Every structure is written in structure tokens, then in C-alpha cells.
Amino acid sequence: MTIVKRNLGNINHVFDELLNGFPTLENHQHNNWHTVPVNIHETKEAYHLEVLAPGRKKEDFKVELDKGLLTISYEQKEVTANADYKTVRREFKFKSFKRTFTVDDAINTDNIEAKYEDGVLKLLLPKKETLTVAPKTVTIQ
Numbered sequence: 001m002t003i004v005k006r007n008l009g010n011i012n013h014v015f016d017e018l019l020n021g022f023p024t025l026e027n028h029q030h031n032n033w034h035t036v037p038v039n040i041h042e043t044k045e046a047y048h049l050e051v052l053a054p055g056r057k058k059e060d061f062k063v064e065l066d067k068g069l070l071t072i073s074y075e076q077k078e079v080t081a082n083a084d085y086k087t088v089r090r091e092f093k094f095k096s097f098k099r100t101f102t103v104d105d106a107i108n109t110d111n112i113e114a115k116y117e118d119g120v121l122k123l124l125l126p127k128k129e130t131l132t133v134a135p136k137t138v139t140i141q
Helices: 012-019
Strands: 038-042 044-050 061-066 069-074 098-100 113-117 120-126
Touching: 044 098, 069 120
Parallel strands: none
Antiparallel strands: 038 044, 044 120, 061 069, 069 098, 113 120
């Protein structure tokens, strides 16, 4: 799986991601978008992405795959005011986010799975089975 990251604004993150070896393509850190932490694990069969996003509803996430880009996003919906229900103090802050990853041909894109549990959005990106061709000796006549 090939992943490339462009981090806008802080050169230290570029070096951190280069050392980690599995960076993202884009981090939106402007307007109302912010970055959420993502853990990426690899097994023989798949890559496992974990997006830390507590307090949200699974219906509000959007996971798209288009032209080799896997985009995970959440857009904060406006809270409607209620005259009978006055908020005295608001400390919960849920901001919109978007993370984009480049997915190469080694991933079986037809079988990508996602689930949201315990405040973590988990994605399974299964690897394609690789066929190994046994070496062949050609007899010279």
C-alpha cells in the first residue's frame, strides 16, 4: 500500500511522517477542518486503520474510494437552538475532519470494510492475494 502525505504548515510533521513510513496524502487544517489521529497496523492479510473519533454517530461518517484515494470524513452538523433548552456551558467540541490516503493495487478495494465502535472508526483494507511463481529451470538441448 502506497501512502504519501502533504502536511500544510508544519515541516516537523513531514519528517515525523517520513520516519513513520505510512503517511497520509492530505491533512485539512484550515477553515472548519481539523486533523484526527489515525493508527495504521499491518498484518499479512490486511491493513487496519483506526480513526479516533469519539462521541459521533456512525451515520455521520463518510468513507469514499475514488481513483485510488480513500477519503474518511466527518462533517459537524449545526445544532438547532431550542428556546426551552438553554445551554449554559458547552465544552464538547466536535469538529469536521477529512483524511485522505492513497490506496495502491495491492489492496482488494472490493472488500474494504468499516465499523464504528467505542469511539473508534475501524477500517479493514484487505491485501490482494499474491501469486508466487515457482522458479523454472529450462533444459538446454
